[in-house]
């Protein structure tokens with residue numbers, strides 16, 4: 001399988017895996033098999049040719065994302081493994097819960113120890129593209145992000161790292177990715193912190209019209225207890241200001 005490193009954060013390496021291409025070594029092995037088939041049984045040759053052994057496509061996803069949590073040398077090796085396994089499972093659990101509610105997040109293909117295989121969302125990452133969207137498209141994307149966030153919050157899912165780097169606009173749908181810091185909580189305050197994070201991200205990366213963008217986000221954000229969450233956001237923001 002072709003594997004390309006596309007991002008590396010503090011927690012994990014992110015690979016884009018293409019299951020239809022394979023590395024050189026595997027190709028050579030398959031070629032040898034194929035040639036020996038040809039010599040031994042010429043009839044089988046045609047059958048084998050039809051099946052085309054060089055095309056591997058066992059999963060419904062030709063391309064997918066592999067998020068592989070890396071070890072930290074400052075942690076005890078046993079604890080380190082436990083943490084990486086626990087976080088991988090937790091991320092998959094949150095994604096599956098969100099998926100079951102029809103929220104736009106990547107589908108989970110498989111988890112294996114500290115490896116998480118998920119659907120590849122091929123689209124425009126807002127951190128990179130939002131500033132170049134038309135005013136209309138910006139407004140649509142932000143409103144959709146507000147709607148998806150409200151659905152998460154109503155399901156008591158807190159994202160924990162809600163920024164424009166973790167949001168992808170694809171074919172008129174807004175996807176939220178990276179639940180590595182996510183957790184379940186019914187608390188108004190935890191939901192307000194998510195709002196604080198997205199507001200800060202807008203201010204930092206999309207400063208030209210961040211107020212407008214955040215308003216558009218709020219126009220789509222209609223969870224239960226919205227008033228209380230917005231009120232709490234003020235407290236969270238004040239606290240943030242003291243910190244700096």
Ligand SMILES: Nc1ncnc2c1ncn2[C@@H]1O[C@H](COP(=O)(O)OP(=O)(O)O)[C@@H](O)[C@H]1O
Pocket residue numbers: 006007008009010011012014065067106118119120121122125165166177178179180
């Ligand atoms: N499902 C996905 N589809 C498309 N790109 C992805 C997907 N998951 C991760 N990426 C890309 O990899 C980057 C890092 O992945 P992420 O899950 O956000 O991990 P980190 O904790 O390192 O931020 C993302 O910003 C995005 O560019």
Ligand SMILES: [Mg+2]
Pocket residue numbers: 165166178
């Ligand atoms: Mg991320």
